Amino acid sequence: MEQLANIFSHVIKFRFWYISVVSCLALLANWYMMNDALGTARKDRTGKIEGKVRDIKGVLDYSTAVGEGVDPVKVHPNETTEKGMKAEIGKAVAQLIEAWKLRRQAQEKILVWPKEIIGSDRFVEKFSQYDPPEKFPTITSNSEIDGYCLLYFQQIQKRMDGICDLIRSEWPFVTSSESDSALPPAAASQTPAPTAMPGPGTQGVGGGQDEGRGGQETGGAGEPPATPATPKKELQLAKAVTVTWDQNNQLVWYSKLRDFRGRDGSRTDYPTGYQVLALQQDLWLLEAMFKVIADVNGETLANDLAKIEQIHHVFFGREARAQLGKIMVPDARLSGGVAAGPVIEPAGPQPAGDAGVPFNPSIPPEFTLLSPFHGKYVDANFQPLEVSRIHNALASVAPPATDLELIVAKRIPFRIAMRMSEKAIPDFIAACGNSPFEFEIAQLRINRHENTDGAQSAGGTTSGSPFRQGGGETELNATRRAGSKAPEVRVNDDVDVEFYGIVRIYNPVDEARIYAIAGIEPAAAN
DSSP states (O other), rough: HHHHHHHHHHHTHHHHHHHHHHHHHHHHHHHHHHHHHHHHHHHHHHHHHHHHHHHHHHHHOEEEEETTBBBBBBBSHHHHHHHHHHHHHHHHHHHHHHHHHHHHHHHHHTTTOOOHHHHHHHHHHTTOOOOSSSSOOOOOOOOOHHHHHHHHHGGGGGGHHHHHHTTOOOOOOOOOGGSOOOOOOHHHHHHOOOOOOOOSSSSSTTTGOOOTOOOOOOOOOOOOOOOOOBBBBSSTTOOOOSEEEOOHHHHHHHHHHHOOOTGGGOOSSSSOOOHHHHEHHHEHHHHHHHHHHHHHHTTOOGGGGGGGGEEEEEEGGGOOOOTTOOOOOGGGGGGGOSSOOOOEEEEEEEOOOOOOOOOOOSGGGGGGGGGGOOOOOBTTTTOOHHHHHHHHHHEEEEEOOGGGGHHHHEEEEEEEEEEEEOOOHHHHHHHHSSSSTEEEEEEEEESSOOOOOOOOSSSSSSSTTOOOSSSOOOOOHHHTTTTTTOOOOSSSSSEEEEEEEEEEEEOOHHHHHHHHTTTGGGGGGO
């Protein structure tokens, strides 16, 4: 008993330490058991998550071969899901094609070669083959093609009267007696033969005299036009002119119609086939824009009552390019200076678009014949496009995703300045949007441009213009350039407005190519 008493006495005396030791051992044992359970649960759940990840990767990495030279297409391994996905893609593609058809059909009413002016069904049949023209980097050249180009050169200026009649304006030029001469036998009698797609070494349209053409975006200023600017001797004075068109800008368009030597490297007085295609494209756009102006003016006949009274300048393509939101060096043809040729690019380095692809003014040798289209179109960032990039998008089996839109349509910048009623600006913007060509206004400036009197044509200066008396600038322009500014005096709501934006020209509908790029059969869209 005494021993037990001593033991109890000792335990009671050191009970704190005994309790502490027991508690520590109990906690350690509990920690060990809990850690083992947590580890087991962690391993179990980690395995389940990794299994799910492997399943998802298996779905994402599952692919099927499409064709030689094309990356495999990843598909869903589940046949039902794959079928449903293709059906949805097919519906989207069908909607795209339907919208494409509607836009193209609306534009086809204007995209018509002026057969009644050219007077040759064979010409229209021949050149209608090259649509879109950028798809054909080389076209067989022969005397027949050269004859057609000469025929177009002789006759196309007559179309300007009809275009000006749309806005009740006046085209003050006539062609010389050479333009009314008999047509060459090649244009009148030869039967068009099917055009083959030759190799890169084949000469282009009108190539018989085009050897050594330059590979730059802008050809140097050439010799004076083969047919000098000649005003009409007898103007139709009884004709009501609703919209006046600045004669300096008309001289620029006259030069586009008559001056081809030295432009885009050409060595002929008449246009090459590609210059014919590019010029006709500009005339279609001009016709569409004039129809917009006619829609805004309505049935008004008097100039002082028209909402749009005067056109200062109108340009499409390279001549209209500008950097949005930046002060630009104006086109030489809109300024009072004298230059050797049109200013296509502003001074200084050109910034790249968001895609980071800078524009290269030089043209690859295999595309030199397409010079009239080099830099004529722009991308979504208003940066110029190389013609080789457009051709590759139209002709390659699998174009880059960034260029898929070029298969459907191409963006062309436009710029037009007018004197018009300030209240009619919304009407004009709405009419642009309702046009078959759907002109998209990206920028407008009010009372910021000057309608100068020293415009320059593409092929040379207009110092010999029949509209200018002497060669000096006006006193008003001299005063403005000296730094002073005349006070504004307004007796009506007319303002000088310049619009800048883009217009899309839609290519012929190619359903098979769209379905091939989408990787589905046309039946999947039904």
